[in-house]
Amino acid sequence: DAGVTQSPTHLIKTRGQHVTLRCSPISGHKSVSWYQQVLGQGPQFIFQYYEKEERGRGNFPDRFSARQFPNYSSELNVNALLLGDSALYLCASSLAGHGYTFGSGTRLTVV
Amino acid sequence: DQQVKQNSPSLSVQEGRISILNCDYTNSMFDYFLWYKKYPAEGPTFLISISSIKDKNEDGRFTVFLNKSAKHLSLHIVPSQPGDSAVYFCAASAGGGSNYKLTFGKGTLLTVNP
Numbered sequence: 001d002a003g004v005t006q007s008p009t010h011l012i013k014t015r016g017q018h019v020t021l022r023c024s025p026i027s028g029h030k031s032v033s034w035y036q037q038v039l040g041q042g043p044q045f046i047f048q049y050y051e052k053e054e055r056g057r058g059n060f061p062d063r064f065s066a067r068q069f070p071n072y073s074s075e076l077n078v079n080a081l082l083l084g085d086s087a088l089y090l091c092a093s094s095l096a097g098h099g100y101t102f103g104s105g106t107r108l109t110v111v
Numbered sequence: 112d113q114q115v116k117q118n119s120p121s122l123s124v125q126e127g128r129i130s131i132l133n134c135d136y137t138n139s140m141f142d143y144f145l146w147y148k149k150y151p152a153e154g155p156t157f158l159i160s161i162s163s164i165k166d167k168n169e170d171g172r173f174t175v176f177l178n179k180s181a182k183h184l185s186l187h188i189v190p191s192q193p194g195d196s197a198v199y200f201c202a203a204s205a206g207g208g209s210n211y212k213l214t215f216g217k218g219t220l221l222t223v224n225p
Contacts, residue, residue: 004154035215041217042115042215042217043215045212045213048211048212056212092154099145101157102155102156103154104152104153
């Protein structure tokens with residue numbers, strides 16, 4: 001069975017650019033969450049989506065947005081990239097009551 | 112304001128001995144706690160969890176203890192194995208069980224020496 005898959009695995013962008021990160025959940029999982037992990041810190045909650053609706057949002061600026069598609073895959077968009085947005089972006093999917101399974105993440109470097 | 116704190120950035124133990132990783136929290140609304148293990152270039156992997164109605168949960172070599180009055184939990188690994196070497200994250204959620212928003216600590220790097 002495929003786990004949570006994220007693409008791309010690595011990405012380099014320039015300040016001010018826009019980026020789209022993609023996530024495919026485990027088959028049957030209807031909830032997708034996004035986390036940002038900066039070097040030396042724990043993952044920090046960005047968004048959670050369930051059945052295509054936003055269920056929760058962390059303390060991130062409006063430059064961060066996300067959506068979930070009818071097949072439950074998800075995109076995370078970040079506009080006007082800053083150097084501080086450089087991080088590992090983790091996607092996790094879950095089946096109600098069974099906890100999260102994380103993907104391997106997308107390593108974003110902003111230069 | 113860090114609501115979940117792992118005050119030891121690193122821990123080194125000998126193979127076969129006990130590893131004890133500690134975690135403190137400040138938010139009284141947290142009612143579900145989890146431990147994740149993370150290897151480089153991989154996402155966090157769920158290890159073990161505990162609800163606030165319990166004070167201990169055991170799964171094989173892994174045991175989590177919760178002291179609600181002290182707002183403290185710990186993960187015990189017995190016996191420790193070299194393959195346990197990884198970063199361990201403590202995480203907590205409030206009101207949503209195991210698949211709601213998680214608040215993570217900064218992690219503790221465990222090194223198990225052969």
